[in-house]
Amino acid sequence: MSRRRKQSSGHPAKRAAIRDKPAESPLVRAAAATPVLRGLRGLATWVGDGVAVTGTGVPRPGDIPDLCRxxxxxxPPFKIRTASRVPWLMSLWAVARAADVIQIKGRKARPGAGLTTDALETWRNAFVRTVDGDDEEFIEGAEGGALVALQVLANVPAGSAVDEAALDATIREAAQAEGVTFDVTAGLDLLAFFGAVRRDPGRATLTPLGAHLVTILHELTPA
Structure with a gap:
């Protein structure tokens, strides 16, 4: 019977480093796998050291097919005359700018400092800066809808799905009483983009990342 030499993983110090490397937490792995973080990393790679943009600071129509790839x-299966014809791309672009993953200087997009090696930190900062980027006293629209939906979903048993129509009606009623306007559907889209909710047909469920966001936002709220 032949004997196989036991394979070595290298120098003893290297083997020790491999053994001592801490395992990534489930939240870090979940954040790294979200559509928004995958998109931000892909966008940063595409921008590279810098890429030309339009006068309004968005991708040039002729560059959008390459960016999509x-x-x-x-x-998109149609001729793109303006970046606004690709809403999902504009949403990603807006998040990237808010999170300082890209910076617009003149007619050029350049890399920012917002994309770090810590997936959870990048993800967390991207969300907070996206929903609170204007420093307004009251956050309305999609961002406000996302924040209020998070609060409502945090008050149901963990893992429970909530009917989106009922959620929308509840939030709209409360918003009208306060004289504000929330776009709950767009807010849920934003939360799903960040992996904070899981959406099934007509129903939304808070994910562990969403629960983490609730904790973070509570910590950021002045007492």
Whole structure:
């Protein structure tokens, strides 16, 4: 019988480093796998050291097919005359700017400092800066809808799905009483983009990342 030499993983110090490397937490792995973080990393790679943009600071129409492919997504099957024709791309672009993953200087997009090696930190900062980027006293629209939906979902038993129509009606009624306007559907879209909710047909469930966001937002709220 032949004897096989036991394979070595290298120098003893290297083997010790491998053994001592802390395992990533489930939240870190979940954050790294979210659509928003995958998109931000792909966008940062595409921007590289810098790429030309339009006068309004968005991708040039002729560059959008290449950008879509860089993000692993099929380009739209129509001629793109303006970036606004690709709403999901504009949402990602807006998050990237708010999170300082990219910076617009003149007619050029350049890399920012918002994309770190810590997936959870990057994800967390991207969400907070996206919903609170204007420093307004009251946050309305999609961002406000996302924040209020988080609060409502945090008050149901963990893992329980909530009917989206009922959620929308509840939030709209409360918003009208306060004289504000929330876009709950767009807010849920934003939360799903960040992996904070799981959406099934007509129902939404808070994920562990969503529960983590609730904790973070409570910590950031002045007492």
């Amino acid at each position: 860089a993000l692993g997504i099929e380009p």
